[in-house]
Amino acid sequence: MWSQARFAASRLSRSRRLFSSAIPGPCIVHKRGADILHDPWFNKDTGFPLTERDRLGLRGLLPPRVISFEQQYARFMESYRSLEKNTKGQPDSIAALAKWRILNRLHDRNETLYYRVLIDNIKDFAPTIYTPTVGLVCQNYSGLFRRPRGMYFSAKDKGEMMSMIYNWPAQQVDMIVLTDGSRILGLGDLGVQGIGIPIGKLDMYVAAAGINPQRILPVMLDVGTNNQRLLEDRLYLGLRQPRLEGEEYLSIVDEFMEAVFTRWPKAIVQFEDFQMKWAFETLERYRKRFCMFNDDIQGTAGVALAGLLGTVRAQGRSLADFPNQKIVVVGAGSAGLGVLSMAVQAVARMTGKAETAARNFFLLDKDGLVTKERKNLDPAAAPFAKDPGQIVGLREGASLLEVVKKVKPDVLLGLSGVGGVFSEEVLKALHESDSSKPAIFAMSNPTMNAECTAADAFKHAGENIVFASGSPFENVNLGNGKVGHVNQANNMYLFPGIGLGASISGARFITDGMLQAAAECLASYMTDEEIQKGILYPSIDS
Ligand SMILES: NC(=O)C1=CN([C@@H]2O[C@H](COP(=O)(O)OP(=O)(O)OC[C@H]3O[C@@H](n4cnc5c(N)ncnc54)[C@H](O)[C@@H]3O)[C@@H](O)[C@H]2O)C=CC1
Ligand SMILES: CC(=O)C(=O)O
Numbered sequence: 001m002w003s004q005a006r007f008a009a010s011r012l013s014r015s016r017r018l019f020s021s022a023i024p025g026p027c028i029v030h031k032r033g034a035d036i037l038h039d040p041w042f043n044k045d046t047g048f049p050l051t052e053r054d055r056l057g058l059r060g061l062l063p064p065r066v067i068s069f070e071q072q073y074a075r076f077m078e079s080y081r082s083l084e085k086n087t088k089g090q091p092d093s094i095a096a097l098a099k100w101r102i103l104n105r106l107h108d109r110n111e112t113l114y115y116r117v118l119i120d121n122i123k124d125f126a127p128t129i130y131t132p133t134v135g136l137v138c139q140n141y142s143g144l145f146r147r148p149r150g151m152y153f154s155a156k157d158k159g160e161m162m163s164m165i166y167n168w169p170a171q172q173v174d175m176i177v178l179t180d181g182s183r184i185l186g187l188g189d190l191g192v193q194g195i196g197i198p199i200g201k202l203d204m205y206v207a208a209a210g211i212n213p214q215r216i217l218p219v220m221l222d223v224g225t226n227n228q229r230l231l232e233d234r235l236y237l238g239l240r241q242p243r244l245e246g247e248e249y250l251s252i253v254d255e256f257m258e259a260v261f262t263r264w265p266k267a268i269v270q271f272e273d274f275q276m277k278w279a280f281e282t283l284e285r286y287r288k289r290f291c292m293f294n295d296d297i298q299g300t301a302g303v304a305l306a307g308l309l310g311t312v313r314a315q316g317r318s319l320a321d322f323p324n325q326k327i328v329v330v331g332a333g334s335a336g337l338g339v340l341s342m343a344v345q346a347v348a349r350m351t352g353k354a355e356t357a358a359r360n361f362f363l364l365d366k367d368g369l370v371t372k373e374r375k376n377l378d379p380a381a382a383p384f385a386k387d388p389g390q391i392v393g394l395r396e397g398a399s400l401l402e403v404v405k406k407v408k409p410d411v412l413l414g415l416s417g418v419g420g421v422f423s424e425e426v427l428k429a430l431h432e433s434d435s436s437k438p439a440i441f442a443m444s445n446p447t448m449n450a451e452c453t454a455a456d457a458f459k460h461a462g463e464n465i466v467f468a469s470g471s472p473f474e475n476v477n478l479g480n481g482k483v484g485h486v487n488q489a490n491n492m493y494l495f496p497g498i499g500l501g502a503s504i505s506g507a508r509f510i511t512d513g514m515l516q517a518a519a520e521c522l523a524s525y526m527t528d529e530e531i532q533k534g535i536l537y538p539s540i541d542s
């Protein structure tokens, strides 16, 4: 079991790792003078000691006083705290963007200080650099853009990518997060503006897995957008054309993958926020050729499975009881289907019966309960479609309320991207479920797209629930000193470890077995005491 001592040891080794890889021993800077001050990888601002100022041609380019790293750190945190105070009472989006701006400016100026600040305050800053604020940043990216970060490959670069990849200044890249911007969180197609997601994900790699920030690369593959508002926006920074489709689309992704693995054969590519059809197709196309994975399908599934196993324990049942859990999954997209596939594999392993492994799982999409009677049934959803004979009292397309009333599930898990679909009626119906401790996973992002809020879940489904959401909510005060614990069921608990594990083991491919091991490992961190309090995942700052 995970003890305090191990926590402390792991934090220590993580920070050592960060410093040993982020600031490699004999770090040779090939730049001089002002070029160094304008390079966030090497810039120390006023922190350059006098000897370095002489050696690097910086004398006279900085005010004379040398400010230590610790003083710079304290000064930044002071500015941040005063900004926090000054934006209190302002609309949430204004305050959130102000916090993002101050962090982003530091990121653009001095990465060493930025990552130190981020790692030490990850719990406070994750909602800014990651969900929910990163969603707002993507929505407004063309207006917020000041300095480029990462690489942009567009449909106009066809035939050029092999040479373009050598424009990236780092000799070595370990982790790439790639998006085509087609399904950014629950916000839909944001085209080139989706670059904010790879940037935020890679910040988590540095903060949580100690990956060297000079060896990460956020990438936007701009194949156009079908977002009319963006196409009409004269300040939009991406290609103003409809998305490429079919073979034209795939040839762009193929060319990118070939270019990346030619220059960096040991890199790992994480596919992120691709619309469902391309998420599945690219995973199948590349997973046996390159070291890659799809975070929305596979990372999310691992985190959800860890939470589902924790839920069984929270109900006071043995893990062997997992196959008997009745689970309703709302959302048949890349994330929902990824979760179901992994949960079904887990049940099949436990029972040895693959044919009946999906028996207790129910899948709904925007047209309601998915059954074998569904016209144009998506092949990816077919393994989870119910046989009409199996669901007495329910029909094809039954509403969520009907399903919850009839099935009386142990778990209601949302990956629909639709805010509020776990309505008051649905939550009250769950209150009547058979389960000793029903669980609600409102996993869609950002906050406004969550299937329900934490407060509504505890209010309508009762205090005896387990609650998790994709974006953070505050714990809920239930009165009489009782607290409704809010978990953050987000793939951020797994992807940094998947990338780090694949990288340091030199894995050539990322297999289902590795993802399953990651999920089980995450679940095993939790003590019985925590699980009894409804805590399913470790605290973010650990
Ligand atoms: N917490 C986490 O770690 C993660 C959360 N997500 C979130 O999950 C959401 C969905 O992501 P994807 O599966 O990739 O999207 P997707 O677009 O592939 O799938 C969305 C699914 O929801 C269904 N849906 C839409 N309206 C519905 C309604 N009213 N009732 C029931 N189902 C409805 C659609 O039919 C579709 O099957 C997004 O908001 C995303 O942010 C995704 C990955 C990880
Ligand atoms: C967390 C995440 O990957 C998503 O919402 O898409």
Ligand SMILES: [Mg+2]
Binding pocket: 185, 272, 273, 295, 296
């Ligand atoms: Mg995602």
